[in-house]
Amino acid sequence: MPKAGEKLEQGGQYLITERGLLKLIKQKGIKRLSLLLVNLLIIGGLALSGCATQKEKAPAQSKTPKVKDVILATTTSTVDTGLLDVLIPKFEEKTGYKIKTIPAGSGQALAMGEKGEADVLLVHSPKKEMPLVTSGVAINRKLVMHNDFVIVGPADDPAGIKGLKSSADAFKKIAEKKAVFISRGDNSGTHTKELDIWKQAGITPEGAWYQQSGQGMGQTLLMASEKKGYTLTDRGTFLAQQKNIKLAILVEGDKALLNIYHVMQVNPQKFSKVNADGAKAFVEFMVSPETQKIIADFGKDKYGQALFVPDAGKSEDEVGK
Amino acid sequence: MSFIGTGIAEALRMLVTGNKEVLEITWRTFQVSGTATVISVLIGVPIGTFLALKGFFGRNLVISVVNLGMGLPPVVVGLVTWLCLTRYGPLGFLGLLYTPTAMVVAQAIIASPIVAGFTMAAIQSINPKMRLQILALGANRVQFLLLLLREARLGLLAAVIAGFGGVISEVGASIMVGGNIKGYTRVLTTAIALEVSKGSFELATALSIILLLLAFLITAVLTSIQQHRRQPQ
Known part of the structure; x- marks a missing residue:
């Protein structure tokens, strides 16, 4: 496409010259738009450089290891x-x-x-x-x-496991009563431990009462609390989460519950x-x-x-x- | 309900007293999502413009892909980015995994189709006669495109707003490729997820309110540019 200005020189029938078009562009705010673009670029550049400097300012203490x-x-x-x-x-x-x-x-x-x-x-x-x-x-x-794992559940303990010495016995009772049990279901250490206990109890947990949260321990405790269910938890997370949940420690101290x-x-x-x-x-x-x-x-x-x-x-x- | 009240109070307290960690996380959130949005504009606007103006074989297929991309699940983007950036993955040599840059990459992938889709729609919605008119007035190619984009600026800013909104609210991809590392890749959304799993609901609520404020602030700035001198009479 020939330039606008050229066309004018050749034919002269166009109403707008290149300069006129630029003027129009200026008046109508293309400049604003490009200014905005420039601004965005500057902000982006700043942000990027920010990321970069963050990366560089890794700890420079006594020793400086090769790979930080x-x-x-x-x-x-x-x-x-x-x-x-x-x-x-x-x-x-x-x-x-x-x-x-x-x-x-x-x-x-x-x-x-x-x-x-x-x-x-x-x-x-x-x-x-x-x-x-x-x-x-x-x-x-x-x-x-x-630390240790503990079996927690609602304080009124519908499955009646409170004070049991063996975690496997407690799981058996929960399964018998079909009381709600929330499992992590995420292949975590706690989940593995839970599956071990089910195995010891000789039970394959299945059914509507056995629910898998698929989330971390904190979330799983919240879910158990909301659903008035039992769950296996490490003591540390339970203590950290205690103020938000209505669950009590029902079984503890079993050697199998060591974490x-x-x-x-x-x-x-x-x-x-x-x-x-x-x-x-x-x-x-x-x-x-x-x-x-x-x-x-x-x-x-x-x-x-x-x-x-x-x-x-x-x-x-x-x-x- | 009490969490919301204490959350608001806590958010105000942290903002007023200038809690260093919170301000730092907020600033990082802005940096990461802002950079990702700028990149997605640089990628999305040209693609959207091209799709709106050019006819070519397979155009409908490409547009369908862009439209699908507008709804890309962040967690899938996160997984794919993670797989590419792992040490023994195809891009592992870059050493980007668990850095803010990796988060920018993932967020830009999420936002680019959104920006492209909105841009295409904005330009297509301009009266085709306008294009002829601009050309008839003797505009060269660059002037033509600039004028078109100017005419479409309402839609373009909507594209930026949507893209930014998509990434600043996103947690799945960020946590996967960023790792939620304290003081390095922890942004507001990932910090909220962590505080919830720690059981600190007050803090989580406060951070949520700060996130909303940040998103609102940015959106308000963009909106005021968009609606400049467009107040209905």
């Missing part, structure tokens, strides 16, 4: 209780690494480890952890701490992209006396009792004795 980012795949309970919010800043300050916490069910966390998508795992699903250890995916597996947390690093010989140094540093940090002391005290101020018992250096059989 360490991906920690962990269970929701360590995040939901607030424990990691206390521990991770301490670790980052001490070592200069930057931890990227990915809270997931233990199932997903372990799956991330299996694919080399995480550097270090903090999980509570000992049975499911063992295959990773035997296949060499997870190395340097160390016992960190434990044991291990930390382990993903084998750098299997996955070249794993940040081995960072993962190793995190494992060592978790079992260091200083950290274990913090774990021992964590929650005392807020709940009047500690949420976790530190266990570094013990064997799994010694836990809870």
